[in-house]
Amino acid sequence: MKQNNKIFDVIIIGAGPAGCTCAQYLRQSNLKVLLLDKNNFPRHKPCAGGITMKTIKHLPIDIKHLVQHTAKNMKFSFSENQSVELQNDTGSCVMVIRDEFDNYFFTETLKTGVDFQKISKLEGIKYENEQLIDVCFDGNKMSTRYVVGADGANSKVRKLAYDKQHLHPVSAYEGKVTRQIKDNAVTEFVFNESGYAWIFPKSDHYNVGIGNLISKKHIRKRTKEDLFNFVAERFKGREITDITAFPIGTEGIDYTSKNNVLLVGDAAGLAETLLGEGIYNAVISGKYAAQSIIDSRENNKSATTLYNSFLKKLSDELALYNKGAKILYGFPKISYFAMKLWLGEKFMTGYSNGQTLSEIMGKKKSVIT
């Protein structure tokens, strides 16, 4: 193992939205940051590319030029005859092409002075003491004081530093269906007890996907065949191309960090289980991990303790999504009537105003600001 003498304040593993957010906030305080990823950019990440208004509030980059559509018209279907249509002039979220978004985010992050290295294999993370963690990859050893694990749902950092596996992974398939300009650009979610499907409009295509958000023995896992069937039914035989699938990291409600190794985003399992939104929690966890590290250095506190107090608040928010998901997927009829009578409008307005779920549901002001 070759010891590299350069010492970084923070080594971040994974350059998706969680890793890049964390890196940029750390650079605002001039910390020395090394970002590692197993891919060069641009790279593909299976994703529908819906970015909610609340996410934009925390993003350290401006993404206006990447927006291909704004979800001003939405439709939520619970059965063939039970659907709710909603409208808002601001829109509940913006649609980007995920690969373009990540590539731009990555490129802007490098401009802030972050060092980047493409790696083939992350081999070890060894906590020596409060001041020193060794990160081993590709036969090299690098030392740092903090490690941020931002390497997504199949996190290797989680395995190496926490020896923790997520036992009930959920996942989704997505692909492209050509959009004819005269098409009605409605952003749709279609629910049933075994999962959800979506149709997200982009400039020249729809991102169409299908997945499970609740993992239970009696619930059948969604397959590629289900996606073909959904497209055949909704688009009258139009083809779907570029199909990919990936797990969504949703099992982090009880996650707490230790030993200055902070997991963020899907690596920590922070995506929500109601609609599978993960970019927001990737961004805010990346931001708060950075702030915890900065505060810990400035005020001689433990970054782990500071980050855990953020995670506790986030866990309350995730619990609210879990409750919502149980109702949505367990009782679609009740969900339909609730959405039709009052909840739909409330959701559409709240999402469009960039509110968190707890704010939308009238709980005390969200603790995550």
Ligand SMILES: Cc1cc2nc3c(=O)[nH]c(=O)nc-3n(C[C@H](O)[C@H](O)[C@H](O)COP(=O)(O)OP(=O)(O)OC[C@H]3O[C@@H](n4cnc5c(N)ncnc54)[C@H](O)[C@@H]3O)c2cc1C
């Ligand atoms: C089909 C699908 C559709 C989705 N649609 C949406 C949506 O519309 N809106 C939304 O908010 N969320 C959506 N999500 C969830 C969202 O994609 C994730 O929550 C989000 O990408 C998490 O960001 P992250 O930065 O934590 O991880 P990722 O985006 O997964 O980034 C992880 C990074 O780590 C790198 N990496 C992985 N392993 C290693 C390793 N061993 N060593 C080094 N680097 C490594 C990867 O190359 C990658 O760059 C969707 C998910 C799926 C599967």
